[in-house]
Amino acid sequence: MKRFISLAVLLVLSVVLAACGEEKTAADKKIVVAASPAPHGEVVKHTAIAMKKKGYDVEVKIVNDYKIPNKLLAAGDVDANLFQHVPYLNEEKKTHGYKIEEVGKVFTTPMGVYSKKHKSLKDLPDHAKIFVSSNPAEEGRFLSFFVNEGLIKIKKGVKIEDAKFTDVVENKKNIEFNNDQSAEFLPKTYKNNEGDAVIINSNYAIDNGIIPSRDAIAIENESSPFANILAVQKGHKNDKKFQDLLKVLQSDEMKAFIKKEYGKDVIPYKGK
Structure with a gap:
């Protein structure tokens, strides 16, 4: 009798283990x-x-x-x-x-800079208002457009991908960044012609019928970090x-x- 019980227990255990194995494989x-x-x-x-x-x-x-x-x-x-x-x-x-x-x-x-009022970053007026997302991790990315154009300088030793608005040490045109909105709302801001320019993540641009390579007045290239x-x-x-x-x-x-x-x-x- 003990032998039969042991065999039954082993059978149950083998079934349970097999089921667990199948579950793990599926996962x-x-x-x-x-x-x-x-x-x-x-x-x-x-x-x-x-x-x-x-x-x-x-x-x-x-x-x-x-x-x-x-x-x-x-x-x-x-x-x-x-x-x-x-x-x-x-x-x-x-x-x-x-x-x-x-x-x-x-x-x-x-990422691209979009404007219905200006054809290039150099055309931006003094105190130009730029709409950007409220994402603090992208501040260096926003700044990179203006740093590359020579309009803004950041602190020495700060990598552009790590830069913050507080790292700006020179702003030739006194450009103002408005970061009150979430990224998904910026295509509407651009279409409504608000501010002087809007910086939009390409996934949101594409999703709203905006073509980065055609519509942006400035755009990142393949060297983007x-x-x-x-x-x-x-x-x-x-x-x-x-x-x-x-x-x-x-x-x-x-x-x-x-x-x-x-x-x-x-x-x-x-x-x-």
Whole structure:
């Protein structure tokens, strides 16, 4: 009788372990990615085709608010996200204590300066009002346009990606930055012809029918340090499923897709 009981217990344990193994395998093969609508979400959707061939099920959760994707990832509601650059992630980690890390760079959505009143940055008048987003991690990015044009100087030793408005030591035209709005509202500000110029993230521009390479009076080039990254919870960047996803996102096929769909408005990461 004891032998029969032992065999029954072993049978139950084997079934439970097998079920757990199947559950783990299923979890390893599913990847839910939080992403901005365009181009991020569209790019991730396209990766699902190649990832399916590798045995993975990739699902995209579209989020149109920069404050949400890292919150979802930190809570474990998604497995990864694609919407931010490293300076933004660092600011988020500093502010919220998120334990999130970069898997790798994917592409750059060149930020642009848009104006219905002026044709170039040099045409801006004294005390020009520039509308920018309320995102403090992008202040150096906003300033870079004017630093490159020689209109503004920042403190020596400060990297442009780390610069803040408080680091400005010279402002030839006394340019004023209005940062009262969230990034998603800036396309409307531009269309309403408010201020002298508006700086818009390209994903929001594209999503609102604005073509960066055509409409911007100044735009970032491929040397921009603000490449968007695939991010995951800390300690998981080397997990096979995320490394496989990164390889697809950085593949030649994906670069060709991005070039075909977005032309010069999205720049694939050239590194490996």
